[in-house]
Amino acid sequence: MLKCHLCRVKPEILKRVGQAITTLPENFKPHRAMKKIFELHAATIESGQGIDWAVAEALAFATLIVEGNHVRLSGQDVERGTFSHRHAVLHDHETGAKYCPLDHVAMNQNEELFTVSNRH
Template identity: 45%
Template sequence: EQRRGKTAVPVKTLKEIGKKLTEVPKGFEAHKTIVRFLENRRQSIESGEGIDWSTAEALAFGAILLDGNPIRLSGQDSERGTFSQRHSVLYDQRDETRYIPLNNLSAAQAGYEVINSMLSEEAVLGFEYGYSLAEPKALTLWEAQFGDFANGAQVVFDQFISSGERKWLRMSGL
């Protein structure tokens, strides 16, 4: 349907994104486990086989950023991923310099922001709801580290996310 737009990403573009996602700057000393992780990710992207959830997520984020849409992701341990699957922020083993591959795809891309939030789901989700209203073009994401952690934010789900548009005529992309 025309109003939905085109959401496909050419394989060539995905491979270009994948190349950038699996490179680190010269002189950057990534942990040996991360080097192995990046190599496995690179191989799966090049072959098109064995692409796991976190790799698909990273490729999708990259495509969204290259389209000019910023992404903000928050939650406990969101940089690394709860199960060590994401690794969207890499740390140099010598001086703890941060490197974020998703912010190094292209000079013209939008920004990627990932925040390791405190263990206060209601406060964090409430903030992200407000952020999503102020930045409607951004893809704003909050992830509960574990499913039952979302229980602490139930009021925000009930009173803002699920009913905010009807109450205040303001849409949220959270």
């Protein structure tokens, strides 16, 4: 018989990783719609109210990464999310440069802890 393990994350850790995954670099220029989405996600994480599937998924991935677990996503359109919900990889609206918030949830994080690759 499988043993059930208690699995939970302290609220302060959720808020810390939530802030990390919703904070974009100063010089990064996302599309204005993405900026608004990230601001909304930050507000829902701070309040703890209205957390949707996309935010819950990102928080789950972030807490796994903080714990040292590798998270790998592969498939069709996984960077953006099938219904444009995930936004795991953002593109600078002016330069086209990519930014992955989940690569920046822990100090000195090994960027290989989170890998996301679209299958074509």
